Amino acid sequence: MQKTVITAEFIAESIRNEILQGKRKGGEPLRQDEIASRFSVSKIPVREALVQLKSEGLVSFVQNKGAAVSSLSADEVDEIYTIRSALETIALQRAIPHLTIADLAKAETIIQQIDSTQTVSDWGRLNWTFHAILYAPAKMPRLIETVESLHTNVSRYLVLYLAGLNYQAQSQLEHRQILDACRQGEVETAVSILQTHLEAASKKLVAFLNESENKTSGEKAK
Amino acid sequence: MQKTVITAEFIAESIRNEILQGKRKGGEPLRQDEIASRFSVSKIPVREALVQLKSEGLVSFVQNKGAAVSSLSADEVDEIYTIRSALETIALQRAIPHLTIADLAKAETIIQQIDSTQTVSDWGRLNWTFHAILYAPAKMPRLIETVESLHTNVSRYLVLYLAGLNYQAQSQLEHRQILDACRQGEVETAVSILQTHLEAASKKLVAFLNESENKTSGEKAK
């Protein structure tokens, strides 16, 4: 077996997953020595992994204090959804004319998998998979990469706070409506529902975060 | 004087500038030892700088072959301008109602500076400064950061290939039109000219790159 990937990539993926699964909370420091010994490597690939995650917005660095899991404010979440809406709209619009039967079937399968999903991190991952399938034929890899990164950033909050509610039922309904519109080739309709879909998530999440920020206001000055 | 920035940040900025000034051509390998000795540091901060630049799209890594300055295809440039148009449109639209007299004056100054600019790298930098001033009041730091990164990526090609032509005169005319529309608070007009402005740059650059790609087709399979 050849060395599968660069060490730093492997470590970055592990830490990314931990953050997405809520095992690492916002603000929590990421000790280089601890991570290094856990993976039985030196700090050097660990630091490179953290620099990578910093560029994805999942961790932040402070001089001589190392890395910590970054947090999102309500404003930032709002901004992220504005960007996502603009970009995903373009992707879907361009992709629909090129969607194949196989793509649509694959998307349908993912919707069903989401229905029977138990863990929140699976839900977040499948959620993105569904969208990514519909966007892929747009052949815009940079746009998709950007959107995926933004999705990842909000996902850890979504899975934590919206999973229990009736949000999932509504979300799945919209997924099915989007898929139907894609099948019919109704670009306008699909894009419109997608925007609604994103706005709904954004509003709930922003409201939730505003609430928690008010509760804990004053702590931030620390 | 305290240590201004982390070493890696400083090195990243230096290499970034070299790439933007055309001192480092696309495909050119970036030797870690060479860079390290030039800055009198070890390879470790150099590698972190390169990982950072990779996340900005300016360099790419290949396993055991290190980093090299990345190149852009015509398709990628086209995609980048599509993304920029979508995002900059939002930024300008939201910023205009909050533009102050001081912002407008600052933008006017930059236009004048561009007129008297000699070097292409100054032109690229000032060009972005002008746009950034008009976008800033939108208060969307992530969006701006994303757009800036995309601007940086195409800038090194723009300055190389469009600087000589009459492109700059046209570009400056559009800058003044955008600024005028901003002064009048005419959001629709400003956004519309901005889109034209970006499309013009995109078309010229894509045409140029398609031409060079055809000339050198066959080399790519290497």
Add this chain to the structure above:
DNA sequence: TTGATTAAAATCGTATACGATCTTAGAATA
């Protein structure tokens, strides 16, 4: 008790060193 002071421990950032991989150039072979 509370707050200031300082020494010890923890942690960071990076220089040095080294095995692993890749590249290159000359020798051997056809």
Add this chain to the structure above:
DNA sequence: TATTCTAAGATCGTATACGATTTTAATCAA
């Protein structure tokens, strides 16, 4: 001559080691 082989050099990726900074905790003063 052209091609394959091989060994030396170049370059990469990372473990180890260490000074610098920060944090913690213990001591002392108010």
